[in-house]
Amino acid sequence: MIKIISQKLYLRVALSIALVAIVVSIVSSMLSYYSDLKEKKNTNYLLVQQLAHTVEKAATIAAYLNDQELSQEIINGLLSNDIVQGASIEGKSNTKGEMELFIANGTTNKQKEAVLVKLVHPFLDDTFIGVLSIYPDDKFIQQQAQAALKKEFILMLIQSIVIAFFVSLVVQRWLTKPIQNLTDSFAKINPSKPETLKMLSFKQGKRDEISRLTQNINALMHELHLTISNEQTLRKKTQELEAKFRLIFEQASAGICLLDDKNTITTFNPAFKHYFTLPGEEKLSTLHFPELLNNVEKLQSLLLDIRSDINPPQTTLDVECKIGYKTVWFHCLFVRLTDQRQNNRSPQQEQLVEVILHDVTERAEREFQTQFEADHDPLTDLFNRRAGEKRLKKALRECAKHGQHLVLMMIDLDKFKPINDTYGHEAGDKVLIEIANRFKKRFNDNTDICIRLGGDEFIIAQQINTYDKTATQNQAIALIDELQQQVSISNTRTCAVGASIGIAIAPTDGTELHELMHNGDKTLYHVKETGRGKVAFYDDIKIR
Amino acid sequence: MIIARNLCFNLILSMFLLVVSMYAESTEFVVVVNKNNPINALSKREVIDIYMGRYSTFPDGEISKPLDLPAKSAFKNDFYLKLVNKDEQQINAYWARLLFSGRGKPPTPSASLEDALKTIASSQYAIGYIPLSHVTDTVKVVYTFD
Secondary structure, eight states: OHHHHOOOHHHHHHHHHHHHHHHHHHHHHHHHHHHHHHHHHHHHHHHHHHHHHHHHHHHHHHHHHTOHHHHHHHHHHHHTSTTEEEEEEEEOOOTTSOOOOEEEEEOOOOOTTOEEEEEEOSSOTTOEEEEEEEEEOHHHHHHHHHHHHHHHHHHHHHHHHHHHHHHHHHHIIIIIHHHHHHHHHHHTOOTTOGGGOOOOOOOTTOOSHHHHHHHHHHHHHHHHHHHHHHHHHHHHHHHHHHHHHHHHHHHOSSEEEEEOTTOBEEEEOHHHHHHHSOTTOOSOSOSBHHHHTTOHHHHHHHHHHHHSTTSOSEEEEEEEEEETTEEEEEEEEEEEOOOSOOSSOOHHHHTOEEEEEEEOHHHHHHHHHHHHHHHBOTTTOSBOHHHHHHHHHHHHHHHHHHTOEEEEEEEEEESOHHHHHHHOHHHHHHHHHHHHHHHHHHOOSTTOEEEEEETTEEEEEEEESSOOHHHHHHHHHHHHHHHTSOEEOSSSOEEOOEEEEEEEEETTTOSSHHHHHHHHHHHHHHHHHTOSSOEEEHHHHSOO | OHHHHHHHHHHHHHHHHHHHHHHHHTOOEEEEEETTOSOOOOOHHHHHHHHTTSOSBOTTSOBOEEEEOOTTOHHHHHHHHHHHSOOHHHHHHHHHHHHHTTOOOOOEEOSSHHHHHHHHHHOSSEEEEEEGGGOOTTEEEEEEOO
16 A cells, blocks of 8 residues: 555655554554543442432431432432433332332433442431432443543544654655665666766765765775776777687688587688588588598597697698599698696596698699609600609519519510601600500509600509419400501501510519519510510520 | 629539439430320331331321420430430431421420320320320320330
């Protein structure tokens, strides 16, 4: 109810006090009413008793004489008192049982509260001649008490209201108004704007609670102001720093990502994303790093290694991977991140690995090209002598290791020089390219090695598990047959070359390369001397 | 001299009064009625009721006419003292109070003791009190003080 009436504190206090005062006045008035009523009743009873004693003598005589008039007079006299409600005089019944005198007036039926005076014979002390009954007027007493109650209640009410008024005044003056001022000045403060954190005004020299509260708030706000200002400066610095770092991270041309202990990518920069998404794709195909680079096992073992404390915290690796249809080379730098902040990072995060990768496809391709150019004959794309010998040495080692055979065919073209001379070098080159293609077509296993030693001299080496001389011979004869086919050197012109082959088999015909080649050469020379276009085996000619 | 005579007179008077009162102390009263009255005896209460105006009849219903001895006589005073333990003045006050209510009718005063005796002797309704020593045949004693 009070809430509805007003939100103002002082009014509410006043109303509460008034309410309590009213209740208290009602209760106390009621209490005093009842005690008063009782007391008044007693007083009245005493008064009535006194009255009774006053008229006792006259009543005695009246009763004695059975005097109606006198009795009536007495009773009327009694009734003229406000406190008397009714009165009666009755004589004692005589010997015949008749009551000789009964005079009554007013209300005389309430026996309980009546004041009864026994009338004694005026001349004989031991004889009763009648009873005088007087009935106190309870209604009158009640009315009086009620009037007193009303008066008292009104007085208390007035008193309560006056007290409530002054209390509200005092509360308003000493409590509500200062609090209101405090609230008002507090409302001007915007916590997000430190410049509004001004000192709240309060009366100097006052030592009451509100002033002390204000002082404390001021002290608090001062501290708060300092803290917030510092905080803001710091935040500004952090923001600037963060922006710089972000710029570095986001604008870096290198792809940067962080891997957790399960090799899952947790963070990556735009360059990283750019590397691994095809145009039009929004998301990385997978967040599992090794899978993303199509090199699962190698990367996993590498990442496992780098996480171990024994190994150096960083390592690099060039990885080839396919993105869409493109083959891309990445130069990856893996760094184990040791947390520089010592505080409370979970051990999981100490296992983080940072990966920085650069797209080195161009460089790698260039390197491959260079390597290819260094290893191959520019005309035929067959291995040149230097690279070829290297390969042959390696093949020999592998054969020795695995108990294999290496078939070494020394090939020399017949009738090539006249083509060069007749049709020019360009035509000769065309023939050489065609011949090389025929080699490649026939010997295209991984273990087959085709070498152009120079001019029209070639070596074809084959790593085979079981050596079958007839098969090898057939193979060589079939090669010669194919080489003898026509080669088109221009739109209208064709020409043909022949070939002689000398075959040496490792390890039978030599375990060292130079020995093997020497023997092969010897065999070839033998073929050339004994008529070209044939195949010869070293073990056939060495007997002679 | 005159003073001495007065003094002497006063002394004699007071002595006389003393004698009278001593005499009165010893007076024994009886209540008497006419010889023809059927009442033979009355109780003290009945005597009081008749003399104090409660009843104007004898217990048998006949009218009673009480007689008083002369006012300010030793007899009257003594009688009432004996009867209701009140002196004559108090009795007078009692009657004076009753007069206002219109009811009061005090006993008829007699001129003298003899007069009273005569009235009793002649009237059947009369009732009176006399010293025991004055009782004659003409009246009937109905009550004697103990």
